[in-house]
Amino acid sequence: MTFAENHTSITRQRPSELLALIRAEPPLVQCITNFVAMNIAANVLLAAGASPAMVGDAEEAGEFARIAGALTVNIGTLSPQMMEGARAAIAGAHEAGRPWVLDPVACQATAYRRAASAELAGLKPAIIRGNASEILSLAGEESHGQGVDGRDGVEAAETGARRLAAKTGAMVAVTGEIDLVTDGKRVARIGGGSSYMPMNTAMGCSLTGLCGAYAAVAVDPFDAAVGALAHFAVAGTRAHREARGPGSFASLFVDALHAVEPGDLEREAEVAT
Numbered sequence: 186m187t188f189a190e191n192h193t194s195i196t197r198q199r200p201s202e203l204l205a206l207i208r209a210e211p212p213l214v215q216c217i218t219n220f221v222a223m224n225i226a227a228n229v230l231l232a233a234g235a236s237p238a239m240v241g242d243a244e245e246a247g248e249f250a251r252i253a254g255a256l257t258v259n260i261g262t263l264s265p266q267m268m269e270g271a272r273a274a275i276a277g278a279h280e281a282g283r284p285w286v287l288d289p290v291a292c293q294a295t296a297y298r299r300a301a302s303a304e305l306a307g308l309k310p311a312i313i314r315g316n317a318s319e320i321l322s323l324a325g326e327e328s329h330g331q332g333v334d335g336r337d338g339v340e341a342a343e344t345g346a347r348r349l350a351a352k353t354g355a356m357v358a359v360t361g362e363i364d365l366v367t368d369g370k371r372v373a374r375i376g377g378g379s380s381y382m383p384m385n386t387a388m389g390c391s392l393t394g395l396c397g398a399y400a401a402v403a404v405d406p407f408d409a410a411v412g413a414l415a416h417f418a419v420a421g422t423r424a425h426r427e428a429r430g431p432g433s434f435a436s437l438f439v440d441a442l443h444a445v446e447p448g449d450l451e452r453e454a455e456v457a458t
């Protein structure tokens with residue numbers, strides 16, 4: 186198989202390989218995220234094996250982005266100050282040739298969010314990760330999202346996700362019961378996870394952070410998105426087995442993110458390409 190055929194037909198760096206790289210040398214991930222997710226996402230990244238830093242003020246965000254392995258930007262608690270920091274950080278990441286990941290939280294909800302997410306989507310993110318309602322809205326289609334919560338099925342967002350990927354150059358990761366990653370041509374579907382995940386706040390925000398960790402070590406952001414989603418899904422499936430509800434799930438999930446080894450992803454990840 187030639188490189189080009191291989192590139193378009195299968196995942197080149199498997200989730201297990203990327204997790205091994207993360208565990209060998211934890212990547213520094215700069216997270217500009219919301220006040221709800223700040224602590225949760227940092228713990229998720231630490232458990233998974235990465236090194237998070239919540240650094241977002243415009244005074245230093247650009248400088249920090251030049252030393253980070255990847256940057257993630259989440260508009261959950263959007264403000265003008267947050268946007269100034271994001272612009273500075275994104276410029277720094279581009280200068281350093283490092284990837285950045287966009288999480289357009291609740292972008293369907295208000296004119297301010299629609300404008301901010303459209304502006305950020307135009308700044309060459311490597312990955313855009315959102316629930317189906319957010320991706321539909323960013324793609325210019327009808328969305329039924331309720332605030333930060335998705336209310337659309339992943340499959341309903343596939344066409345929009347492909348178009349958004351083609352337009353922005355980003356890999357688009359749509360999450361829900363079965364996740365989908367596309368670059369506009371290739372599509373991967375990732376099963377697993379838990380019905381307790383949407384009952385825990387900032388799960389998606391934390392996953393966006395993990396996409397940053399995988400993007401920091403991957404050659405191709407498509408493989409990075411698949412790897413992060415597979416790691417999350419395997420940990421979610423494991424935690425669900427022991428959980429008694431959303432509360433106990435949360436701590437079991439963080440334990441499972443840490444316990445999952447590269448070889449476990451080989452055996453347990455449900456990735457269809």
Ligand SMILES: Nc1ncnc2c1ncn2[C@@H]1O[C@H](COP(=O)(O)OP(=O)(O)OP(=O)(O)O)[C@@H](O)[C@H]1O
Nearest residue numbers: 316360361362378379380382383387388389390417
């Ligand atoms: N019904 C479900 N079954 C299994 N996994 C799910 C389900 N719903 C969501 N997930 C998983 O939950 C994680 C977060 O995805 P989700 O789409 O809920 O993010 P989100 O809406 O952006 O979250 P938030 O904004 O609250 O951080 C993903 O790993 C996804 O696969």
Ligand SMILES: Cc1ncsc1CCO
Nearest residue numbers: 219221261262290333387
């Ligand atoms: C609940 C909530 N509100 C703004 S951001 C956020 C975290 C989940 O997206």
Ligand SMILES: [Mg+2]
Nearest residue numbers: 290316389390
């Ligand atoms: Mg979200």
